[in-house]
Amino acid sequence: MLQGFAPVVGQHARVLILGSMPGAASLLAAQYYAHPRNQFWPIMGELVGADPALPYAQRLDRLTAAGIALWDVLARCEREGSLDARIRDDTAIANDFAGFFASQPGIRTVLLNGGKAEQSFRRIVLPTLAVQEFACVRLPSTSPAHASLRAEQKRQAWREALRAAGIATAR
Template sequence: MIIQGFDPISDPDARILILGSMPGIASLEANQYYGHPRNAFWRIMGDVFGAGLERPYAERTAILKDQGVAVWDVLKLCHREGSLDSNIKDEVPNDFAGFFVQHPRIERVVLNGGKAAKSFEKYVRPLVPSLTVTTAPSTSPAFAAMRYEAKLDLWRTAIISADQGQGR
């Protein structure tokens, strides 16, 4: 099945770009980033920024934009059966050359898991070789090997180190 991702959640003044690989089935059906109820992304964003699941999706995305955070996926299109990243084939990346022109203040990228990291290195890193990049543990419910508290600590560190020196 051909899967197409979402437009980015972004503001031109964004400083941090969080990248996943490609939305899963639950996210596509909900028409929301990280729409699976057991995905830890919005719980983590709630603990870090107050953009948790108790808020409507539009409010969560507005909070992230207000905090200088953009969210997107490395891939625009792919073939995939189910939601597992390991099933992704025939990848087509998003237009990062255009994205970085429209978002010139991006200073750090936080990658959501291993597949996002692998695809980023293949398609995006050559465009921005000096950009600071951190791979955080996947928020996917398929990655249950790490406790939530440990994921939160690593995500918080990745995001806070992105804010060092910015007066936040």
């Protein structure tokens, strides 16, 4: 059984970015999006200054300073390897979103990093929430396994979603 990470959240979070479950490289490094070919940090580097060359703690600081919180839909699951497609849905246990949203009333937008994050959030989490006062937006996965879009296309989709949520981005 794999165990995910705690949320990364600052005092003034307006946007929550959700992945499904950290991949093997991330779990090993104990860092969100640690696979060197994942586009998450290059995209966040360009958009909000969370450059992959910065130490991990500074990248997280840049995200939270921009009003972005980071977490995963699943707290625990069984999965062989790192691919979302290998997550065993019958073992998937969601994080405590009712408690999270109660403690973070400023979050108005949930950005879902790929299809599995969206599917799990809509299937496991949304039915358990009494109030859903936020927009849910599925974005192209930043995973290297999602190769149907070029990096620039992914970056543009993320830029548009962050701007629509009121997050100031570069360019």
